[in-house]
Amino acid sequence: GENVEQHPSTLSVQExxxxxxxxxxxxxxxxxxxxxxxxxxxxxxxxxxxxxNVGEKKDQRxxxxxxxxxxxFSLHITETQPEDSAVYFCAASGGSYIPTFGRGxxxxxxx
Amino acid sequence: xxxxxxxPKYLVTQMGNDKSIKCEQNLxxxxxxxxxxxxxxxxxxxxxxxxxxxxxxxxxxxRFSPKSPDxxxxxxxxNSLELGDSAVYFCASSLPRTGKETQYFGPGxxxxxx
Numbered sequence: 001g002e003n004v005e006q007h008p009s010t011l012s013v014q015e016x017x018x019x020x021x022x023x024x025x026x027x028x029x030x031x032x033x034x035x036x037x038x039x040x041x042x043x044x045x046x047x048x049x050x051x052x053n054v055g056e057k058k059d060q061r062x063x064x065x066x067x068x069x070x071x072x073f074s075l076h077i078t079e080t081q082p083e084d085s086a087v088y089f090c091a092a093s094g095g096s097y098i099p100t101f102g103r104g105x106x107x108x109x110x111x
Numbered sequence: 112x113x114x115x116x117x118x119p120k121y122l123v124t125q126m127g128n129d130k131s132i133k134c135e136q137n138l139x140x141x142x143x144x145x146x147x148x149x150x151x152x153x154x155x156x157x158x159x160x161x162x163x164x165x166x167x168x169x170x171x172x173x174r175f176s177p178k179s180p181d182x183x184x185x186x187x188x189x190n191s192l193e194l195g196d197s198a199v200y201f202c203a204s205s206l207p208r209t210g211k212e213t214q215y216f217g218p219g220x221x222x223x224x225x
Binding site: 032034036038041042043044045046049087089093097098099101103104106 | 115142151152153154156159167201203205207208212213214215216217218219
């Protein structure tokens with residue numbers, strides 16, 4: 001089955017800095033790669049996703065890149081703000097539609 | 112107009128008790144899921160139902176029994192609760208076969224077994 005590795009587990013940055021979270025996956029059949037943000041006391045919510053036919057996608061301050069050959073994808077957050085502090089999960093899914101989640105990255109943005 | 116709702120939000124109970132958590136979605140999705148999130152934030156899928164039929168059942172003790180009365184509801188019943196069942200349980204839904212794999216999560220049920 002699919003295996004998704006996510007790094008780092010904790011990321012601490014100063015407000016205004018950029019943050020990068022990286023994930024690798026094992027199943028070459030995976031073709032959908034979402035990123036979820038989980039704020040304290042809430043359920044995860046989709047913030048951006050990318051499909052295997054695209055190499056990069058951007059939405060304001062967040063972007064996701066995908067390297068299918070190397071089987072890795074990354075989340076980039078620019079100009080971080082305190083409200084970006086949360087746990088971020090990457091995931092990968094393919095034919096089974098059941099996503100495999102990474103173990104999460106706790107992002108802390110210091111004002 | 113909450114998309115995925117769960118009740119209760121908090122559940123504190125004694126070991127050995129039986130409890131249920133309810134989940135409802137009003138998104139018109141045909142697939143629903145239960146996840147368990149432990150203290151280290153790891154999201155582990157427990158069950159997945161498509162159109163009221165079980166399509167995935169990860170290695171979960173048979174004390175956990177999901178029930179789906181219709182496409183919009185997926186409840187989770189837990190028998191003989193143990194200390195290790197303490198966690199946050201999330202319900203989610205999606206419409207995967209139409210290209211909409213995005214999972215929509217409920218707010219979670221925080222279960223504490225004493």
